[in-house]
Amino acid sequence: GNSVTQMEGPVTLSEEAFLTINCTYTATGYPSLFWYVQYPGEGLQLLLKATKADDKGSNKGFEATYRKETTSFHLEKGSVQVSDSAVYFCALKDNYGQNFVFGPGTRLSVLP
Amino acid sequence: SQTIHQWPATLVQPVGSPLSLECTVEGTSNPNLYWYRQAAGRGLQLLFYSVGIGQISSEVPQNLSASRPQDRQFILSSKKLLLSDSGFYLCAWSVQGYQPQHFGDGTRLSIL
Numbered sequence: 001g002n003s004v005t006q007m008e009g010p011v012t013l014s015e016e017a018f019l020t021i022n023c024t025y026t027a028t029g030y031p032s033l034f035w036y037v038q039y040p041g042e043g044l045q046l047l048l049k050a051t052k053a054d055d056k057g058s059n060k061g062f063e064a065t066y067r068k069e070t071t072s073f074h075l076e077k078g079s080v081q082v083s084d085s086a087v088y089f090c091a092l093k094d095n096y097g098q099n100f101v102f103g104p105g106t107r108l109s110v111l112p
Numbered sequence: 113s114q115t116i117h118q119w120p121a122t123l124v125q126p127v128g129s130p131l132s133l134e135c136t137v138e139g140t141s142n143p144n145l146y147w148y149r150q151a152a153g154r155g156l157q158l159l160f161y162s163v164g165i166g167q168i169s170s171e172v173p174q175n176l177s178a179s180r181p182q183d184r185q186f187i188l189s190s191k192k193l194l195l196s197d198s199g200f201y202l203c204a205w206s207v208q209g210y211q212p213q214h215f216g217d218g219t220r221l222s223i224l
Contacts, residue, residue: 032210043118043202043215044156051210089156093210100146100206100213104155 002027006090006103013080013110021075021106023064023090031092033057033066033073038087038105047075047088080110114139118203118216126224131176131190133219135203138184143205145186146213147178150200162186198223 006023013019025031032051036044048057053068064075073090090103118135125131137143147159158171160178168178175194179187186203203216 032212034212036215041218041220043218044204044213046212046214049212091213093206093212095210099158099161102156 002031002092002094002101004090004092004101004103006088007106008104010107010109013108015082015110015112016079017110019075019077019080019084019108021088021090021108023073023075023103025071025073025090025092025101027071027092027094027101029094030068031094033064034091034093034100035062035064035073035075036089036091036102038089040086044089080108082110082112084108085110114205114214116203116205116214116216118219120219121217122220122222124222124224125193127195128192131188131193131197131221133188133201133203133221135186135188135216136184137186137205140184140205140207142183143207145180146204146206147186147188148202148204150202150218152199156202159188193223195223197221 003026034049035047037047038044048059050057050066053066056065062077064073087105087107089105091100093100115138144163146161148156150156162168162180176190201219204213206213
């Protein structure tokens, strides 16, 4: 079946550091890939998405590129801020079913 | 634009009491609807999803149930709550194809 693997963290960085959160997936066909962010006490918000190979999703300084050859969708940001502290979820949806598959989430703490 | 409403935001219930959480979506027709549970510090667990009125698929056997009495209404229920039902419950909607899910703000349920 489909699955998503991501580093669970926690990841602790200083402000302005470079961020990478790894995400790899297993899926049949050609899934859509997503990154969601969850701030403390809130629901999940869509951060960015990519629907086909080599697509790059970007939003709020975050980027992720859909790499079919490595089945990866790593999240990156060049300079993190304290306000980026949250839990980040990688997710996929294949085009055959109705369900989404989420990774376990990665907690990011950014220190001033 | 589409919006999703989930209530209540927080709920404290004694063991053995009933439960009813409600989720409604506005601005779209025939959405796919989902209930997730997130235990403290953990990832997302899909509980139920629905592709139409009266159509409910259960992902995990438990003492919870779901109903979809109207196109844009999704209800999570229990006749007798257990301590293990504590957690953060999230409702989400999506449309078919490569589109992402959109989440409500969540309900934090504490069982005493």
